[in-house]
Structure formats: structure tokens, C-alpha cells
Amino acid sequence: MSRVLIVEDEERIASFVRKGLTASGFTATVVGTGSEAVDYAVTGGFDLMLLDLGLPDTDGFDVLRRVRALGVDIPVVILTARDGVRDTVTGLETGADDYVTKPFRFEELLARVRLRMRTERPGALTVLEAGGLSLDLRTRRVAVDGTATDLTAREFALLELLMRHPGQVLTRQQMLSHVWGYDHDPGSNVVDVFVRTLRRKVGQERITTVRGMGYRLDG
Amino acid sequence: MSRVLIVEDEERIASFVRKGLTASGFTATVVGTGSEAVDYAVTGGFDLMLLDLGLPDTDGFDVLRRVRALGVDIPVVILTARDGVRDTVTGLETGADDYVTKPFRFEELLARVRLRMRTERPGALTVLEAGGLSLDLRTRRVAVDGTATDLTAREFALLELLMRHPGQVLTRQQMLSHVWGYDHDPGSNVVDVFVRTLRRKVGQERITTVRGMGYRLDG
DNA sequence: TGCGAAGATGAAGGAAGCCTCATCCTCGTT
DNA sequence: AACGAGGATGAGGCTTCCTTCATCTTCGCA
Numbered sequence: 109m110s111r112v113l114i115v116e117d118e119e120r121i122a123s124f125v126r127k128g129l130t131a132s133g134f135t136a137t138v139v140g141t142g143s144e145a146v147d148y149a150v151t152g153g154f155d156l157m158l159l160d161l162g163l164p165d166t167d168g169f170d171v172l173r174r175v176r177a178l179g180v181d182i183p184v185v186i187l188t189a190r191d192g193v194r195d196t197v198t199g200l201e202t203g204a205d206d207y208v209t210k211p212f213r214f215e216e217l218l219a220r221v222r223l224r225m226r227t228e229r230p231g232a233l234t235v236l237e238a239g240g241l242s243l244d245l246r247t248r249r250v251a252v253d254g255t256a257t258d259l260t261a262r263e264f265a266l267l268e269l270l271m272r273h274p275g276q277v278l279t280r281q282q283m284l285s286h287v288w289g290y291d292h293d294p295g296s297n298v299v300d301v302f303v304r305t306l307r308r309k310v311g312q313e314r315i316t317t318v319r320g321m322g323y324r325l326d327g
Numbered sequence: 328m329s330r331v332l333i334v335e336d337e338e339r340i341a342s343f344v345r346k347g348l349t350a351s352g353f354t355a356t357v358v359g360t361g362s363e364a365v366d367y368a369v370t371g372g373f374d375l376m377l378l379d380l381g382l383p384d385t386d387g388f389d390v391l392r393r394v395r396a397l398g399v400d401i402p403v404v405i406l407t408a409r410d411g412v413r414d415t416v417t418g419l420e421t422g423a424d425d426y427v428t429k430p431f432r433f434e435e436l437l438a439r440v441r442l443r444m445r446t447e448r449p450g451a452l453t454v455l456e457a458g459g460l461s462l463d464l465r466t467r468r469v470a471v472d473g474t475a476t477d478l479t480a481r482e483f484a485l486l487e488l489l490m491r492h493p494g495q496v497l498t499r500q501q502m503l504s505h506v507w508g509y510d511h512d513p514g515s516n517v518v519d520v521f522v523r524t525l526r527r528k529v530g531q532e533r534i535t536t537v538r539g540m541g542y543r544l545d546g
Numbered sequence: 547t548g549c550g551a552a553g554a555t556g557a558a559g560g561a562a563g564c565c566t567c568a569t570c571c572t573c574g575t576t
Numbered sequence: 577a578a579c580g581a582g583g584a585t586g587a588g589g590c591t592t593c594c595t596t597c598a599t600c601t602t603c604g605c606a
Contacts, residue, residue: 206466223465223466246442247425247442260562260563260564261563261564262563262564263563293566296565296566297565297566297567297583297584298564298565298566300583300584300585301564301565301566301584301585302564302565303583303584304584304585317582317583317584319572319573319574319581319582319583320581320582479592479593479594480593480594481593481594482593512596515595515596516553516554516595516596516597517594517595517596519553519554519555520554520555520594520595520596521594521595522553522554523554523555536552536553536554538551538552538553538602538603538604539551539552539604
């Protein structure tokens with residue numbers, strides 16, 4: 109089990125990331141300050157650090173620098189504001205491995221984490237299969253009972269999420285945060301709409317509605 | 328040097344593919360009939376076969392079957408019409424490794440060829456660098472002098488092409504067929520327009536106009 | 547230096563994708 | 577059977593991207 113150290117002071121985001129990573133099979137620990145971050149990172153046992161640059165007590169770069177100076181060379185993925193583009197450069201120069209700009213969709217973050225996690229086995233999963241559906245993550249192609257079909261980016265992301273949890277009910281909220289991001293309007297019915305178009309494209313019967321709960325892809 | 332066997336009877340497409348592959352560092356041989364295809368494939372020396380399904384003398388599947396039956400297990404990438412979706416399934420079942428639907432852009436084909444070519448070294452090139460520009464093919468991110476910038480899909484494809492040939496003049500025709508596809512209107516000035524927006528985003532001075540010839544990215 | 551071809555540029559049309567909203571339908575409960 | 581909440585659906589608006597077109601500018605040669 110891979111362990112991720114989340115360095116983030118904003119409660120909402122920290123929780124969003126922690127829940128998501130946990131659900132994806134990682135063990136996640138959250139710390140909210142720079143000094144804690146250095147402590148935890150050095151104490152060890154983590155396979156990757158997610159580092160928010162906007163910490164209250166310290167400059168995020170400083171954390172990164174100190175961690176590196178102490179000889180810890182786990183992969184570090186930086187979380188930064190969309191407009192702080194300059195930061196990412198400094199970050200990468202300072203020794204970060206990748207960055208994700210806020211606001212981000214969870215899947216985006218997850219992709220980075222998986223990509224940079226050095227313990228990731230090389231022959232990673234690239235094709236998802238479930239109930240006659242086949243989804244190639246590398247080529248982004250989808251087949252329904254062997255027949256190719258076209259999905260838009262959002263549709264693909266949603267179907268991927270469903271296919272990563274076949275037979276399991278996912279709530280609208282889960283889908284919203286995974287596919288649309290943590291700051292998306294919770295009152296929206298986007299999910300419903302996209303489930304509809306997905307049903308049209310991959311077959312009505314494959315996605316079951318669980319009233320009051322959410323949707324389930326039948327594997 | 329990797330060798331590609333192109334099985335295609337349409338002169339225009341065969342030429343388009345051959346030129347492109349040659350320019351990309353492959354050695355390409357074209358044959359126009361199924362029986363030739365089997366001959367050449369079996370005679371050996373090829374690292375990959377590009378197989379058009381619409382051959383005059385034989386069914387493309389038959390070629391594939393015979394080649395496989397004769398113990399040749401080089402990667403085979405099928406070329407098929409957009410609507411012959413059913414074909415791709417049969418193709419994959421019959422032993423093809425991938426497929427590209429017509430009409431295709433050359434870059435699309437190239438990506439498949441590179442992907443399926445088994446001799447491809449594992450630590451393949453994922454970041455192109457030239458003259459202060461850095462282009463990450465895997466994450467699709469671009470940096471200009473270290474500052475991240477956003478490119479659309481077309482812009483990215485065009486810049487990628489230019490960066491694969493730094494310091495070298497590319498004609499509009501070359502860019503058209505690589506980025507837009509072989510059946511694109513040759514009288515269009517799309518390339519000009521995209522060069523303009525690229526210049527805006529990555530810096531006017533990086534792309535030089537060579538009057539009467541085309542454009543060059545200065546490395 | 548002037549002319550014509552080649553290139554640069556701005557604007558606008560059109561398509562695709564994304565999302566919201568209003569309305570209609572259906573299920574489960576009373 | 578009727579009602580209300582939850583879900584399904586269609587239409588429309590907004591945005592982004594792609595492409596074309598018309599016009600202006602620049603280059604190189606006569």
C-alpha cells in the first residue's frame with residue numbers, strides 16, 4: 109500500500125484529496141503546516157508528497173528545499189494556484205517532480221500521483237474491461253461489445269470512474285468531485301445529463317439507477 | 328533503423344504514408360496487393376506492417392490470417408475506413424495490434440506505429456526541448472522559458488511537428504499533411520493562421536518565415 | 547523605386563462540447 | 577390511487593476551438 113503525505117492547510121481541499129486517495133487505494137496523511145510537513149517527510153514511510161504552496165507558516169518552496177536538503181528524495185507533486193504559473197517553474201527547479209494547478213479535478217491529481225509514484229509497477233493497467241465495455245486509457249478508445257464508439261473528454265472521464273468501480277454504487281457527489289472537481293456546484297444535474305448520454309452511447313442497460321443513492325455500472 | 332511494410336493500393340495514401348515515415352526515420356516499403364504483402368512479410372526484415380483492408384485482390388483479413396499462420400508475428404496496424412468500425416473488431420480478433428481509421432492525420436498514424444513497434448526502446452522520448460521551449464508529450468504541457476502556457480490540440484500538434492525538426496524548414500504542405508491530414512484542402516491558409524497564434528504564445532522570434540519555402544523553428 | 551507574389555492579420559462563421567434550466571416521468575410510500 | 581421526491585429528458589445558451597475569408601503588409605526582384 110502506497111503512502112501519500114498531503115501538505116495542505118485548507119480543510120476542504122485536504123479532505124477532498126484524502127478521501128479520494130483513500131478510495132483509490134492509497135494511505136493518506138494530512139498535515140497543515142510546513143514544519144509538520146518536514147517532520148513527517150523526514151520521519152519517512154511516505155512514497156509521495158503532495159505539497160500545497162500556500163501554507164500559513166512557511167513558504168512551500170522552503171519546505172521542499174529543507175526536505176531535499178535532509179536527503180529525502182521521494183517524489184513531490186506541487187499544488188499551486190492557476191495563475192501562479194511562475195511558481196511551477198521555481199518548484200520544478202527546486203526539486204519537485206510535477207505540479208497540479210488549482211482548482212483541479214481529482215482524476216487529474218490522481219493521474220499525477222500515479223505517474224510520479226516510483227513504486228508504480230511498470231506494466232500498469234491501461235485497459236479497463238467490464239460488462240462488454242472496454243476502455244483503453246492509453247489510446248483513449250472505447251469499445252462496446254467490440255464496436256468502437258466515440259466519447260468526449262467528460263464522458264470518457266465519467267465512464268472511466270464507473271469502470272474503476274464496477275458493480276458499486278457511486279453517488280452524484282462522488283462523480284462530481286472526481287470528474288468535475290471539488291469546487292463544482294453541488295446542486296447541478298450535470299451528472300444526470302452525462303449519465304444519459306453515456307447510456308445512449310454504451311447501452312442503456314449497463315448503467316443502473318439506484319434511487320436515492322446514485323448510479324452503478326454493472327460489471 | 329526500423330523497417331515498415333506498407334500494404335496499400337491507393338497511390339495517394341501510400342505515398343503520403345511512405346514519405347512521412349521516411350521523414351520520421353523509418354525505412355518504408357510499399358506493396359499494393361495482398362499476395363505481395365504476404366510474400367514481403369514472410370521474407371522478413373520488417374518490424375511492423377501497415378495493412379489497408381480495402382485491397383483489390385484479397386481481403387485484408389485474409390492477408391493478416393495467412394501472415395500469422397506462417398508464423399510471422401510482427402506488429403500489424405490496420406488502416407480502415409471510418410465507418411468500417413466492425414472491421415476493427417474483426418481485425419483485432421484476427422491478430423492485428425492496432426488500427427487507424429481513414430482519413431487520418433499522419434501524426435495519428437505515427438503515434439500508433441511508434442506505440443506498437445516492439446523494438447521501441449522503453450524509455451522513449453517524452454519531452455522535446457528546443458530554443459527555450461519545452462514540450463511534454465506525455466502530460467501535454469508546454470513551457471516557454473520555463474513559464475507554462477496553454478495550447479489547443481492543433482497548436483500542440485503543430486508545435487510538436489516543428490520541434491521534431493528544429494532548425495529545419497517545413498513547407499506548408501508538410502505541415503498540412505502531418506497535422507491536418509492527407510485529404511485537407513491544399514489551398515487553405517490554416518497553417519499561416521496557426522503559425523500566428525503559435526508565435527503569439529511561444530514568442531514571435533522563435534518561428535522564422537522562410538519566404539517561398541515555409542517556416543522554421545529556431546533551435 | 548515600384549510592382550506582384552507571398553505572408554500577416556483581424557474578424558467572423560460554424561461546429562463541438564459542456565452545462566443549466568424547465569418540464570415531464572416514475573418510483574415508492576401513504 | 578394519489579402525492580411528492582428523485583430521476584429523465586430536450587432544448588437552448590455559452591464557450592472554445594477551428595477554419596475561412598477579405599484585407600493589409602512586406603519582401604524580393606525588375
